[in-house]
Amino acid sequence: MSLLSQRQKNILLQLATRSDGLKIKDLADLTAASKRTVYRELPLIDNFLKARRIKLADHNGVYSLEGKKDELEKLLGTLYSQSSKPELTVRQRQAAIVSILLLDDQPRKILSLALRLEVSEGTIQSDLKSVEKALLNYGLQLRVKKSCWC
CATH class of the missing domain: 1.10.10.10 (Winged helix-like DNA-binding domain superfamily/Winged helix DNA-binding domain)
Incomplete structure (x- = not known):
């Protein structure tokens, strides 16, 4: 997990906790990032997820995570167990x-x-x-x- 930035972890946590998915604007608002930044982070997050057999799905601009329940729960547990250091300005x-x-x-x-x-x-x-x-x-x-x- 250490290969993800704090922002990427935040985006992933937002996606992992919402089964109905989120639009880019919503992800940007929830993570205090620009829409452009979120778009830039998604391919890196997708590569991270592929190694864990989880798919970053895009359904008409609504992004969500798809995978086996145990893999998604494992990911969520990992995200919650990470020490949340404050992000530097x-x-x-x-x-x-x-x-x-x-x-x-x-x-x-x-x-x-x-x-x-x-x-x-x-x-x-x-x-x-x-x-x-x-x-x-x-x-x-x-x-x-x-x-x-x-």
């Missing part, structure tokens, strides 16, 4: 990235930062662009190596 996450990069003596891969902060690699890449601009104000710059930032 963008600013807090960017500060964490700066701290990690400054304290490490080795370059960091984007995937490593994504797993540590429980967000997608795309989110880390976006954050790194913002961090890079902010660090210039202090005369600091990030060095980019193939797949690494330091």
Whole structure:
């Protein structure tokens, strides 16, 4: 389960607790995300579910989970048992990235930062662009190596 971000876990929990399904707008409202973000997360969630023999079904724009009752119950139990850490704001996450990069003596891969902060690699890449601009104000710059930032 650790390969899902907190947002993905929240979307999945909403779907797992509603047998009648949800529209993208409803998922966005319930998880405090944009509709575009929810659309972007669904393929990742679908891949996660396939490994558990659960289908993310789309019936005319209404999304629901389909699978054997025991598999769905197991998924729900896993979701409820996860420690629910509060999600960092963008600013807090960017500060964490700066701290990690400054304290490490080795370059960091984007995937490593994504797993540590429980967000997608795309989110880390976006954050790194913002961090890079902010660090210039202090005369600091990030060095980019193939797949690494330091």
